[in-house]
Ligand SMILES: Nc1ncnc2c1ncn2[C@@H]1O[C@H](COP(=O)(O)OP(=O)(O)O)[C@@H](O)[C@H]1O
C-alpha cells in the first residue's frame with residue numbers, strides 16, 4: 001500500500017517581484033516500510049521537499065496524499081494534529097530543549113496530542129522510548145550532559161513517542177562523527193526492519209545513503225533518478241520496491 | 243487538567259532562569275505590594291473614621307435657634323431664643339422619622355469638688371433621651387437621671403470620664419457631691435469613655451444634668467450669656483455690672499430664693515439652646531429634616547416665604563465630607579499603585595518579547611511536533627500569568643508586611659482586607675493576560691519552518 005504519493009508538486013518562493021521556483025514538478029510514491037535516502041547537491045530543494053512531506057509547508061501546486069488523505073487542503077491546525085499523530089521529525093541540530101531532562105524532552109510532544117496521558121503515563125512512555133534507543137540510564141540527563149550521538153538518539157525517541165508510521169530526518173548525521181553516525185543509522189535500520197517504520201532521510205553522504213534501500217537523487221528541483229543504492233544495498237528492501 | 247500541565251511547564255521554564263524571572267516580576271511585586279498596603283491602610287482609616295462617627299452618635303441631627311438680625315447686622319446662629327421644650331416634644335410626637343429627641347441647655351462654668359476645681363468643656367442640661375440620641379445609654383457606673391428628675395429640677399448629675407480623672411483622681415464619684423456655681427449636685431452616674439470627636443473636642447469632658455436644674459439653678463439665662471466670663475461676672479461683686487447688666491431682666495417679678503426652690507419654673511416660657519435628635523436611620527435623615535422643619539415652622543407661625551427662625555444641621559454632611567476625603571486619598575494612592583502595576587506589566591511584556599525571540603527555535607520545534615498556534619499562545623500566556631501571579635503573591639506578602647510595619651511604627655490603624663488580596667490576585671493575573679498577550683500572540687503566529695531555521 002502506498003503511504004505517500006506526490007503528484008506534480010511545485011514550490012515557488014516569491015522574492016519581491018521575482019518568483020523563485022525551487023521544486024519544479026515532483027512526483028513520487030513511497031510505500032509503507034521503505035527506508036528512503038534523499039540526496040542531491042546543496043540547494044537542490046531537498047529540505048524544501050522534506051518540509052512539504054512533513055506537512056510543515058504547503059506546496060504551491062500539486063497533490064500530496066498521505067495515508068489516503070489529501071494534505072494540501074488541510075488547515076494549519078489540522079496539519080499540526082497530523083504532525084503530532086502520524087509524523088516524526090529528526091533534525092540535523094537535534095533541537096532539544098536546553099536545561100530540560102531527556103525524559104521531559106521525549107515526553108514533550110505528548111502534551112499536544114489528542115489523547116491526554118497522565119503525567120505518570122507520559123513519563124513511563126518516554127522512559128520506554130529512551131530504553132529503546134539505548135539511553136535507559138540517561139533519563140534525567142540534560143542535553144548538555146550528553147554526547148552528540150546520545151542527543152540525536154534522544155531526538156529520535158522524541159520523534160517516535162507518538163508511534164508515528166513515518167519518520168523524517170533532514171541530515172540526521174550532519175553534526176555527528178562517522179562512528180556515532182553509524183550508530184544512528186543502525187538505529188534507523190532497526191526501526192525500519194523491526195517496527196516497520198517508514199523512514200525518509202536527507203543526506204549528501206553516499207555512505208549514509210548506502211544504508212537506505214532506495215535512493216532518490218534531486219537536482220534543481222527535479223528528481224534526477226530513483227533507484228536502490230549502488231553499493232552496500234540494504235538487504236531488507238521490501239518486495240516490489242522500484 | 244490541560245491547563246495544569248501547561249502551568250507546570252511554565253513554572254519549570256521560569257525556574258530555568260530564576261534571576262531573570264525575579265527581576266521581570268519586580269514591577270508586579272512592587273505594584274501589588276503598593277495596592278495591598280494602600281487598601282489595608284485605607285480600610286483602616288475608614289474603619290477608624292466610622293468609629294469616630296459612631297462615637298459622635300449615629301444619625302444625629304441638631305436644631306438650633308436661627309439668626310437674629312437687626313438693621314442688616316446678623317448676630318450669628320443661636321442669637322435668638324426661639325426653641326422651647328414643647329418644640330422638642332412636638333417633634334417627637336409628630337415626626338415619625340425621628341427616633342428620639344432631647345432638649346439641651348448649655349453652660350460653661352467652674353465645678354468644684356473638695357479642694358479641686360475644673361472647668362469642663364460643657365455642662366449640658368438635658369433629658370435622659372440625650373443618652374439614647376448619643377448612643378451612650380450604657381453607663382460605666384451608677385444610674386442615669388430620670389424624667390422625674392427633669393420634672394422636679396433635681397440636683398443630680400452624670401460625669402464624663404475626664405471629670406472623674408480631674409476631680410476624683412479616678413476614684414468612684416457616685417454618691418459624692420460636686421458644686422456647680424455653688425449649687426450642690428449629687429453624682430449619680432459616670433459615662434463610658436468616648437474620646438475626642440473629629441474636631442478634637444474631648445467628648446468625655448462633660449457633665450450631664452436635668453435641663454431644668456441647669457437652666458433655672460445654674461445659668462438662669464440662655465446660651466449667649468452662659469459662659470464662664472459673663473455668667474460668673476454677673477454677681478454683685480463686679481461694680482461694672484450695674485453699668486453693663488449681664489443678667490437679663492425677667493419678664494416676671496423676681497422670685498425669692500425660697501419661692502424659687504419651692505416652685506421652680508415657669509416652664510411655658512422656657513427657652514432651650516438646642517434640640518438634639520436621632521433619626522431612625524441615616525437614610526431617613528433628609529426626611530427627618532423635612533418633617534422637623536414642617537413642625538417647627540407651624541409651631542413658630544412662620545408664614546410661607548419667610549425664613550426659618552431655626553436651623554437643622556445634620557452630622558451626616560460632616561461625616562460624608564470626611565469619608566469622601568479619606569476615600570479620595572485612598573483612590574489617589576491606589577491610582578499611583580495602579581500606574582506602577584502598568585509599568586510592571588510593560589516590564590513583563592518586554593521580557594516576554596525577548597523570551598519569544600530567544601526561544602524561536604523551541605517554538606518551531608514545538609510546532610513541528612504538533613503544537614497548534616493556540617497551544618503556543620496558551621503556553622506563553624500561562625507563563626506570563628504564572629510570572630505575574632508569583633509576583634502578585636510576593637507583592638501580597640510584602641504589602642501586608644508593609645502595612646503591619648506601618649501599624650507598628652506609625653500607629654496607623656490598618657485593616658487586613660480579603661477583598662484587597664482577591665483584587666491583587668485578579669489584577670496581577672489580569673496584567674499577565676493583558677501584557678502577555680501580545681508576545682504570546684506573536685509567538686503563535688511564527689512559521690514553523692522559519693522558526694526552526696532561526697539562529
Ligand atoms: N524561504 C525561502 N525563501 C526563498 N528561497 C528559499 C527559501 N527556502 C529555500 N529557498 C531556496 O530554495 C532553494 C532550495 O533550498 P533547500 O531546499 O534548503 O536546499 P537543500 O537541498 O540544500 O536542502 C535554495 O536555493 C534556497 O535559496
Ligand SMILES: [Mg+2]
Pocket residue numbers: 046047048
Ligand atoms: Mg537542506
